[in-house]
Amino acid sequence: MCLGDEREVGFECLRVRLEQGGVGGVGVFLCLRGRVRHQEGGAEHGCAGQPSEEALRGGTAADRMMSHRIVPVHVGRSSNVHREHIQTNRTLQIEAVLRQDTGGNPRLLGAARASVFTAREVVREEPAGRLSFGGRQSYERAFTDSPSALYERVLAANPAPYAAHLNLGRAEHLVIVSPELFVRSRGRRIESAPIAGTAARGANAIEDFQILRDLLLSDKADSELVMCTDVDRNDKSLVCEPGSVQVIAHRDVETTPRLMHTVEHITGTLRDGYSALDAFISHMWAVTVTGAPKIGAMQFIEATETSARGWYAGAFGAFLCNGDMDFGITIRAVHLVDGMARVRAGNSLLARSVTAYEEAECALKAAALLDAIDQHPGGPDLEVPPDPPTPQGLRVLIVDHEDSFVHTLADYFRRAGCDTTTIRSDRGTGIAEAFLDQASPDLIVLSPGPGSPGEFGTGRVLAYATSRRIPVFGVCLGMQAIGEYLGAELKPLPAPAHGVRSAVSRIDASESNRLAADGPRGLDAAS
Numbered sequence: 154m155c156l157g158d159e160r161e162v163g164f165e166c167l168r169v170r171l172e173q174g175g176v177g178g179v180g181v182f183l184c185l186r187g188r189v190r191h192q193e194g195g196a197e198h199g200c201a202g203q204p205s206e207e208a209l210r211g212g213t214a215a216d217r218m219m220s221h222r223i224v225p226v227h228v229g230r231s232s233n234v235h236r237e238h239i240q241t242n243r244t245l246q247i248e249a250v251l252r253q254d255t256g257g258n259p260r261l262l263g264a265a266r267a268s269v270f271t272a273r274e275v276v277r278e279e280p281a282g283r284l285s286f287g288g289r290q291s292y293e294r295a296f297t298d299s300p301s302a303l304y305e306r307v308l309a310a311n312p313a314p315y316a317a318h319l320n321l322g323r324a325e326h327l328v329i330v331s332p333e334l335f336v337r338s339r340g341r342r343i344e345s346a347p348i349a350g351t352a353a354r355g356a357n358a359i360e361d362f363q364i365l366r367d368l369l370l371s372d373k374a375d376s377e378l379v380m381c382t383d384v385d386r387n388d389k390s391l392v393c394e395p396g397s398v399q400v401i402a403h404r405d406v407e408t409t410p411r412l413m414h415t416v417e418h419i420t421g422t423l424r425d426g427y428s429a430l431d432a433f434i435s436h437m438w439a440v441t442v443t444g445a446p447k448i449g450a451m452q453f454i455e456a457t458e459t460s461a462r463g464w465y466a467g468a469f470g471a472f473l474c475n476g477d478m479d480f481g482i483t484i485r486a487v488h489l490v491d492g493m494a495r496v497r498a499g500n501s502l503l504a505r506s507v508t509a510y511e512e513a514e515c516a517l518k519a520a521a522l523l524d525a526i527d528q529h530p531g532g533p534d535l536e537v538p539p540d541p542p543t544p545q546g547l548r549v550l551i552v553d554h555e556d557s558f559v560h561t562l563a564d565y566f567r568r569a570g571c572d573t574t575t576i577r578s579d580r581g582t583g584i585a586e587a588f589l590d591q592a593s594p595d596l597i598v599l600s601p602g603p604g605s606p607g608e609f610g611t612g613r614v615l616a617y618a619t620s621r622r623i624p625v626f627g628v629c630l631g632m633q634a635i636g637e638y639l640g641a642e643l644k645p646l647p648a649p650a651h652g653v654r655s656a657v658s659r660i661d662a663s664e665s666n667r668l669a670a671d672g673p674r675g676l677d678a679a680s
């Protein structure tokens with residue numbers, strides 16, 4: 154299928170091919186260009202169909218196998234969808250915007266012109282409460298690797314619900330790991346899931362939680378998503394039964410290994426006379442990659458994006474023989490052509506957007522892909538920090554006082570290369586000396602536990618360790634046991650603190666030396 158100057162012509166081509174039907178195969182696999190800009194001088198080619206001989210000769214076997222085929226199938230009847238033409242609006246002249254943005258700096262105005270991020274200056278002109286889309290950040294690298302090898306690397310690092318390696322012919326490839334559903338249908342039910350609101354994942358679950366909390370509390374992310382939802386509901390109302398359009402999830406959270414997003418899920422039931430293809434057309438182009446209100450946002454894109462989007466922000470997926478369809482949005486995609494790998498990224502912009510943040514967000518979205526490109530055999534080596542030296546073979550005996558951190562503790566010691574044994578301490582009697590002799594530990598770790606040390610006969614283990622000069626490390630109840638053994642008095646806290654989150658503060662070296670010199674008597678055992 155070719156989308157040329159007129160989208161309608163393109164869709165009629167598609168419709169004709171779909172309605173030919175009757176040819177074997179499972180469905181029509183499509184990848185649509187995400188351009189909203191008209192191309193002077195005629196139609197574009199190579200969006201689908203058989204790849205050229207030239208393309209088939211190049212690349213690995215896997216690259217060649219990824220060549221896609223169009224198989225006509227029947228998916229439904231003709232469209233009644235009302236279509237609107239996109240008017241080209243060039244009142245905001247790109248050059249003027251760039252000059253304003255760069256203050257006429259020739260370095261920025263020169264070769265980097267196409268990647269200068271001008272969104273804020275332009276958006277500032279926009280009425281508040283309007284969502285525009287900045288799809289202008291483009292990153293590129295020389296690329297000589299195999300496209301299928303890149304796909305495997307990218308996918309392994311970024312598992313995604315909409316992933317594909319498409320051989321587009323003429324040695325042009327797309328590698329896509331998109332998190333975003335464009336629109337899908339199952340029978341009469343259609344569904345989309347606009348994403349707006351992005352943050353980098355934290356280093357661990359605790360950081361993730363804080364980042365997620367900030368994202369959910371972000372007014373800006375909320376406004377972006379709500380505006381997207383309004384447009385998406387509007388898209389659905391064009392083809393759905395009255396009253397059937399529903400937001401079934403609001404600001405749901407979806408994560409990829411490097412990012413977290415807030416997402417809506419919106420469903421509707423197709424009206425009689427409309428097919429999956431109508432649903433596809435009515436959602437074009439997805440609000441999350443254009444903006445709101447849609448037509449004005451597309452005019453903004455026309456006027457301000459300095460290069461045509463090409464495949465970026467289009468859609469890829471399949472129309473199936475049973476009339477269903479499932480399409481993802483072509484974002485998080487690497488476009489491979491002419492020995493270059495290009496990654497484009499964009500984001501939602503509001504009048505209150507701050508350029509630096511938006512720029513950083515684009516870079517963040519592209520980073521996982523760029524890292525995978527850079528890892529190719531001829532690319533720069535990834536810096537892998539050497540493992541810290543680990544004390545091999547130290548025998549650690551962990552005395553278990555019925556606590557829920559015992560095996561976590563053991564895991565820490567194992568990670569450090571220790572040979573770890575865990576033994577449950579009998580209540581009242583502790584650990585038999587014969588066992589301690591047999592274990593012959595280099596370190597004894599007294600675990601946390603409920604109650605007080607005396608209940609576990611910890612004194613017996615400590616006496617054993619002292620007599621043989623074996624170091625002891627105590628955690629919580631274990632530490633209290635050491636304190637009590639050395640004569641400290643234990644007092645209960647005013648209120649139970651088990652399982653309650655509390656701040657941990659770091660004390661400096663002089664403070665810890667003072668505490669050590671004062672001995673455990675100076676400590677409130679509960680602190």
Ligand SMILES: C=C(O[C@@H]1C=C(C(=O)O)C=C[C@H]1O)C(=O)O
Nearest residue numbers: 348349350351441498499500501
């Ligand atoms: C357009 C992109 O991302 C879109 C914009 C998002 C946002 O503004 O937070 C999130 C996901 C996508 O809908 C992209 O990755 O290039």
